[in-house]
Amino acid sequence: MPRYAYVNGRYLPHEEATVHVEDRGFQFADGVYEVVTIIDGHLADEQGHLARLDRSLRELAIAWPVKPPVLRLIMRELIRRNRLRNGTIYLQVTRGAAPRDFAFPKAPAGTLVLTTRRVSRFGAPKQLDEGVGVITIPDIRWARRDIKSVALLPQVLGKQRAVEAGAFEAWQVDPDGTVTEGCSSNAWIITGDGMLVTRAPSNRILSGITRQSLIRLAAENGIAFEERSFTVDEAKRAREAFVSSASTFVMPVTRIDGTPVGDGRPGPVGRKLRQAYIQYAQQGPSVR
Ligand code: PDD
Numbered sequence: 001m002p003r004y005a006y007v008n009g010r011y012l013p014h015e016e017a018t019v020h021v022e023d024r025g026f027q028f029a030d031g032v033y034e035v036v037t038i039i040d041g042h043l044a045d046e047q048g049h050l051a052r053l054d055r056s057l058r059e060l061a062i063a064w065p066v067k068p069p070v071l072r073l074i075m076r077e078l079i080r081r082n083r084l085r086n087g088t089i090y091l092q093v094t095r096g097a098a099p100r101d102f103a104f105p106k107a108p109a110g111t112l113v114l115t116t117r118r119v120s121r122f123g124a125p126k127q128l129d130e131g132v133g134v135i136t137i138p139d140i141r142w143a144r145r146d147i148k149s150v151a152l153l154p155q156v157l158g159k160q161r162a163v164e165a166g167a168f169e170a171w172q173v174d175p176d177g178t179v180t181e182g183c184s185s186n187a188w189i190i191t192g193d194g195m196l197v198t199r200a201p202s203n204r205i206l207s208g209i210t211r212q213s214l215i216r217l218a219a220e221n222g223i224a225f226e227e228r229s230f231t232v233d234e235a236k237r238a239r240e241a242f243v244s245s246a247s248t249f250v251m252p253v254t255r256i257d258g259t260p261v262g263d264g265r266p267g268p269v270g271r272k273l274r275q276a277y278i279q280y281a282q283q284g285p286s287v288r
Helices: 024-028 048-057 066-080 124-130 152-166 209-220 234-238 270-283
Strands: 004-007 010-011 033-040 087-094 113-120 132-138 171-173 179-182 186-190 196-198 225-227 240-247 250-257
Touching: 004 066, 004 196, 010 066, 024 087, 033 270, 048 066, 048 087, 048 171, 048 209, 066 087, 066 270, 124 250, 132 152, 152 196, 186 209, 186 234, 186 270, 196 209, 209 225, 209 240, 209 250, 209 270, 234 250, 240 270, 250 270
Parallel strands: 132 171, 132 250, 196 225
Antiparallel strands: 004 010, 004 113, 033 087, 087 113, 171 179, 179 186, 186 196, 186 240, 240 250
16 A cells, blocks of 8 residues: 655655755754654544644744644545554644745745654553663753754754663753753653652743643542652652653653662553553544
8 A cells, every 4th residue: 555645735655755955944954843643543632733833833933834724634634545543643844945045035935744654552562561761861952942843963863872772762961960851752750759740841841742631631640740850860769750752652761871760660650641641542533
């Protein structure tokens, strides 16, 4: 079955889908993106992801390439054409193609690209059973991490360091010793006295859409929650830890720089939140 991608008004075979050599996304990373999960034919947190896309675009003064309801239709059409029931849909908007010049082009025509990826399960059984390891690295990113920009070089380098260390993710650490977030996920701990903790949103982190839903689900499940920064040392002494993102939901972290977290096994709070999130995501808009 052919796999399609969407580029500026056309559904094209994935291998043939291309953008202009002078696209500003390619030359300046002048663009933003979103990743939305499809689970059992339902879009997880679609509204939240499109709201954040809107915010990212406004912060960078990039116009919506199509109206939001049209984007929703394009998403559904691509999912339908690719017969996707479980996977992710990637949306990217750039300021478009123009002769290379740092300042904005006078009449920008944005670029809109959508691709999908099939996923058989969100997290391998071994990762969910045993948890994953993270390493810690200095956060070398810019000061507007709240914008979901395609300028991801620090995260690319961080993830590569994680892979080379046999870890799943790299937690980025600010100069004051506090964890900001993973390279493509938010970071969470559960303290010795059972408090669920994640960093407050600011321009130091990307405010994850999964993160926002998990905060609501924690309240609904009677899990005590505190929004604050934590250090690497505090995380190593935590009872549990996990990361959250659209593509992993909740993934237990059982080693930080090789130090076991708690008893070194995934814990009940992370497990409960993962179940709650999956249940919630399965009630999202149906794409059938
Ligand atoms: N990454 N922090 C960063 C730096 C991220 O790149 C992501 C998501 C998150 C989690 O956000 P959300 O829950 O909205 O997915 C936090 C996506 C999945 C990616 O780049 O593939």
